[in-house]
Amino acid sequence: MNLVDAAYQRAETSGFPMSCEQPVGRLLAVFAASIRPGGHILELGTGAGVGVAWLVAGLGERTDVTVTSLEVDEKVAAVAAGETWPSYVDLRVADALAFLPSAVGMFDLIFADAQGGKIEGLDLTIAALRPRGILVVDDMRVVDDWPEDFKARQAGVRRMLTSHPDLVSVELDHGSGMVVSTRR
Numbered sequence: 001m002n003l004v005d006a007a008y009q010r011a012e013t014s015g016f017p018m019s020c021e022q023p024v025g026r027l028l029a030v031f032a033a034s035i036r037p038g039g040h041i042l043e044l045g046t047g048a049g050v051g052v053a054w055l056v057a058g059l060g061e062r063t064d065v066t067v068t069s070l071e072v073d074e075k076v077a078a079v080a081a082g083e084t085w086p087s088y089v090d091l092r093v094a095d096a097l098a099f100l101p102s103a104v105g106m107f108d109l110i111f112a113d114a115q116g117g118k119i120e121g122l123d124l125t126i127a128a129l130r131p132r133g134i135l136v137v138d139d140m141r142v143v144d145d146w147p148e149d150f151k152a153r154q155a156g157v158r159r160m161l162t163s164h165p166d167l168v169s170v171e172l173d174h175g176s177g178m179v180v181s182t183r184r
């Protein structure tokens with residue numbers, strides 16, 4: 001079974017309900033494939049490893065890129081750690097908000113898919129992008145029956161990404177709703 005199918009299966013078996021949707025993952029694979037040799041990719045929120053699996057699918061046989069993924073919940077991190085990943089994948093049990101201040105200007109591609117670094121500390125995530133680096137966020141479509149405070153936080157993320165002077169951003173009606181940004 002390929003890594004993507006195995007990751008979705010692992011998520012289901014372990015009862016992890018927050019994996020990225022297939023269209024989001026496919027876009028991650030497209031961006032991963034575009035990363036320069038020597039480039040660095042970061043995911044905030046590993047979950048069951050679905051996002052990492054899509055990034056690896058995009059990289060194919062390449063070994064000249066690193067993929068770092070952070071997960072704050074040890075039990076969840078253990079689910080993704082059950083897979084055999086390529087050697088360039090570094091899964092860490094870590095809080096994104098503690099990691100990001102040491103990562104200024106480091107990453108060519110960031111998938112910000114955790115509370116930390118997306119809802120809180122989005123400025124730190126933006127600062128971790130290299131010039132011309134790409135930032136991907138999903139779950140940006142408004143869902144009517146979400147609590148109002150959740151909708152407000154989502155709107156704050158959208159506003160910051162689409163108005164930030166260092167970013168060129170686009171909202172995409174793709175998967176769960178996405179905003180994709182490039183750092184100037």
Ligand SMILES: C[S@@+](CC[C@H](N)C(=O)[O-])C[C@H]1O[C@@H](n2cnc3c(N)ncnc32)[C@H](O)[C@@H]1O
Binds near residue numbers: 046050052072097114
């Ligand atoms: C939406 S899920 C991630 C799904 C995964 N990116 C994927 O594509 O399948 C969000 C994850 O972020 C983790 N998380 C929440 N806050 C975090 C933080 N501050 N640092 C790292 N991980 C965090 C949660 O424990 C959860 O597993």
